[in-house]
Amino acid sequence: MTSFDFAAAIQARPSDADLPIALGRFSYRESPTQRGAVIPDPAWAGTHLVQVNLTQFPDFPTSSGRRVQHLTMHRQVAPVFIATMQLAQQRGLLKTLHEYNGCYVARHMGWTPGRPLSVHSWAAAVDFDAATNGYGVPFGRMQINKDFVRLMEECGWTWGGRWTSSYADGMHFQWSDPLPGTVVPTWQDAMAKTATPLKPVSPTPIKRRxxxxxxxxxxxxxxxxxxxxxxxxxxxxxxxxxxxxxxxxxxxxxxxxxxxxxxxxxxxxxxxxxxxxxxxxxxxxxxxxxxxxxxxxxxxxxxxxxxxxxxxxxxxxxxxx
Ligand SMILES: [Zn+2]
Incomplete structure (x- = not known):
């Protein structure tokens, strides 16, 4: 059982367009050493970002073969991330993941100067299993465990794997409302609609015709x-x-x-x-x-x-x- 209030978190979740306002605007300069990366105002980072201790999740996937001790995340997003990972741990879904691929990366979308900043710049997105769910890999070939995806969506995360064609981003989960014009599964935000945590996610009793x-x-x-x-x-x-x-x-x-x-x-x-x-x-x-x-x-x-x-x-x- 979790005591985390998913309904309140989902209620407060920003739309994609409101994200800079909800999570805080910051000034930045272009990185002189890495194309597409930016260097945010350190004062903003110091007051808006927190460390999440990952050792509380024994099955959290490794990064390049090494155990990760903590990750940096936006302070408004960290609580729902921790609650979601607790459920994933309890349900045996964290061990279905092969790799953790990052959260806080201050950069332009697609590492392209001139484009808007990625949600990763606000430390409000997390990537898993990039090797088999890379940017542009179509839905039918994404290998990421779909029960894990479903749990993330039930807990209110928007999955990039539902973005179509060349925008597909199966490794990517972000804390915003689903983007306009995208497929939203029936179980999206289910944790906000139920008083108690859902039963294990599979199998569902539906036999479709x-x-x-x-x-x-x-x-x-x-x-x-x-x-x-x-x-x-x-x-x-x-x-x-x-x-x-x-x-x-x-x-x-x-x-x-x-x-x-x-x-x-x-x-x-x-x-x-x-x-x-x-x-x-x-x-x-x-x-x-x-x-x-x-x-x-x-x-x-x-x-x-x-x-x-x-x-x-x-x-x-x-x-x-
Ligand atoms: Zn991502």
């Missing part, structure tokens, strides 16, 4: 109107353009897992997570947010006229890598 043109389909590949719908045994669904060689036969195997994930191959050939309801290559794709049932059918003329095509949606993102 997938319908193509109103007909339930089983595990395997179903082709409809030029789109292949793949339903995996674990329950995850994958949509991509059909290559023209598949037979349009209904798949029949039974789902035995609880995955509720839906992933689409976008116009840039990148696998990205999907939620909600949108048109994809002329098909209306609708993911029920409660049951996770997925419906795929041709979009009507009105739907085509009134809603933006998913594949044409701008990747509305403020890159905060």
């Amino acid at each position: 997938v319908f193509v043109n109103g007909q339930p389909v089983g595990v395997g590949r179903t082709v409809t109107d030029g789109v292949a719908v793949l339903l995996s045994k674990d329950g995850s669904a994958w949509l991509q353009p059909a290559d023209g060689h598949e037979a349009a036969v209904a798949a029949t195997g039974a789902v035995d897992g609880n995955s509720t994930r839906v992933t689409l191959l976008d116009q840039a050939d990148v696998w990205v997570p999907f939620s909600g309801r949108a048109i994809y290559r002329g098909l209306m794709v609708n993911l029920n947010p409660t049951t996770y049932d997925l419906h795929v059918r041709p979009a009507t003329a009105e739907e085509r006229a009134s809603s933006g095509s998913w594949s044409n949606l701008p990747h509305v993102l403020i890159g905060l890598q």
Whole structure:
């Protein structure tokens, strides 16, 4: 059990745009030795940053093979970070991580002078498992443990792994509201909505169903109107353009897992997570947010006229890598 008040912390969490105001503006100068790095006003750093003792989390991952004794974090963010790591430790999720890759780094986004400062400059973001979840690695190839990701999101952290295409940043968690235009999972901020900590995060008791043109389909590949719908045994669904060689036969195997994930191959050939309801290559794709049932059918003329095509949606993102 934790006594930390996640609801209050999430209530006070800044939006991405308000972050400099909420966590404190500071003056800085460009680093003369490292391109893209900045040197903040030491007075600001002295009053706004604190040390978090990491030895209280026995399974906290190492950095370059060495145990890390402490990290520097914004004083307003450190309490929720500690409470989140306590839960991750208790649930055996910290030991699923392979490496800690940093928190406080005063620098421009993407180490590019002229761009805004990264959230790491406020010591309000933390990176894990960079080797297999690097900047731009698509969702489908991110290796970071998804139960750990889910716990972070339940505790109010925004995960960069939900940012699309070239902005994807699977190693990165930051203390801000989710960015506008990004996918928000149903469990985001769940700790603020429950009086007691949630039960262990997996498995969920949901067995999702997938319908193509109103007909339930089983595990395997179903082709409809030029789109292949793949339903995996674990329950995850994958949509991509059909290559023209598949037979349009209904798949029949039974789902035995609880995955509720839906992933689409976008116009840039990148696998990205999907939620909600949108048109994809002329098909209306609708993911029920409660049951996770997925419906795929041709979009009507009105739907085509009134809603933006998913594949044409701008990747509305403020890159905060
Ligand atoms: Zn980061």
